[in-house]
Amino acid sequence: MIVLNDLWTDLFDQPITPLEENMMEGIVGHVDESDSVIVLAAIIVHMLTKVLLQDPASPFVIASTLTKSIKDLEVSLNVIRREAGNLHVYLSELRGDAEITRQTLKLARMVAKERRQIPPPVLKLDPNTGHSEWEHTLAPNAMRQIYVATIFASLVGGTVVTLLINLFTG
The missing domain is CATH 1.20.5 (Single alpha-helices involved in coiled-coils or other helix-helix interfaces)
Incomplete structure (x- = not known):
């Protein structure tokens, strides 16, 4: 009985790979073990696996x-x-x-x-009082809304400030 690992070590100074071992077992099953064809088959199998599977090209x-x-x-x-x-x-x-x-x-x-x-506001003198006043180009309704909003904001702001003063001092 041929030991393939020993044959590989003797011929190529390296252990047999599993693929090479499978290929060689198939070949050994078809030829006589004492035949020199096994050595030739080992060389061909090794060269094919080296060239076809291990070479990067x-x-x-x-x-x-x-x-x-x-x-x-x-x-x-x-x-x-x-x-x-x-x-x-x-x-x-x-x-x-x-x-x-x-x-x-x-x-x-x-x-x-x-x-x-919209023309800019103009400063003019009131002929009755002689005081200067701004002539607004806004509608009277818009001016009324501005006055109401200003008064409301001052009342709310004053209330909030009073509450804060009482909160921190009291």
Whole structure:
């Protein structure tokens, strides 16, 4: 009985690999053990596995590398597709925000244009009293609302200040 590991160590100074051992067991089953064909088969099997499986330039290594690269590219492509979908959502949201900004700017321009058309207040003398007073371009109703809001704010502010003083001193 031939011990393949000893044959490999004698011929190549290295142990037999599992693939080489499987191939050689198949060959040994078909030929006579004492035949010199086993040595030739060992050399051919070793050279084939070395050239086809261990050499970086072998077609099998290249095919394996290409397969791994294709799988990596598929993963990257899936990530890119997912991010492109997210980008589409973000861009549509950004378009909506841009439209809101455009409308706001349009409204601000209209308000600014209306403001430029309002004449500034003029200081004039009251002929009856001789005192100076501002002539307002606002409607009397708007002036009344400003006065009421001012009085209300001063009352609320005074009340809050009084409560705070009582709270901290009392």
